[in-house]
Amino acid sequence: MNLPSSFCPSLKKKEFSSRSVARALSIQCVFMLDYPEHNMEMFLFPIVKSRTHALFCDNETYSLDVEFAQSIIFGVKEHKIALQDSIQTGLLKLRTLSLLEEVTKSILLCGAWELKYALQNPIAVILYEYVQWAKHFLPEEGGYGFVHGVLDNIRPLLRSEI
Numbered sequence: 001m002n003l004p005s006s007f008c009p010s011l012k013k014k015e016f017s018s019r020s021v022a023r024a025l026s027i028q029c030v031f032m033l034d035y036p037e038h039n040m041e042m043f044l045f046p047i048v049k050s051r052t053h054a055l056f057c058d059n060e061t062y063s064l065d066v067e068f069a070q071s072i073i074f075g076v077k078e079h080k081i082a083l084q085d086s087i088q089t090g091l092l093k094l095r096t097l098s099l100l101e102e103v104t105k106s107i108l109l110c111g112a113w114e115l116k117y118a119l120q121n122p123i124a125v126i127l128y129e130y131v132q133w134a135k136h137f138l139p140e141e142g143g144y145g146f147v148h149g150v151l152d153n154i155r156p157l158l159r160s161e162i
Helices: 018-032 040-050 066-090 102-117 123-137 143-158
Strands: none
Touching: 018 040, 018 066, 018 102, 018 123, 040 066, 066 102, 066 143, 102 123, 102 143, 123 143
């Protein structure tokens, strides 16, 4: 299926780590969790089988850390309510989680899960990665700054620093 060029922003060819690709896939799948009309398992099956993901409209596939992606996706699914409570705390009463765009919520849920449960991953890497994906998935009007601010606000709630 060829998408109109407006759906495929021109991007410079960039190498993505298999974990970075896993994060992008996780954001996409978490977005689908609340929409039964989107069959996440059908979407996920060929990607998991090939261990690659076509992130953009550039006819390229990128190597994927399948286990990491699945741990984020199913971890968010299992701990969603607690993660949402943490995110709401990080919004500092300026907004409510229910009024955020679904993509923003998906990015924040994945980032919050990784801060809480992927303890082997450095905080700086987690923040950087989700800000980078926010730049891709969200409008340019500062959505990535908002994501960074919320994740940074909830970081102390989700992970104690030694």
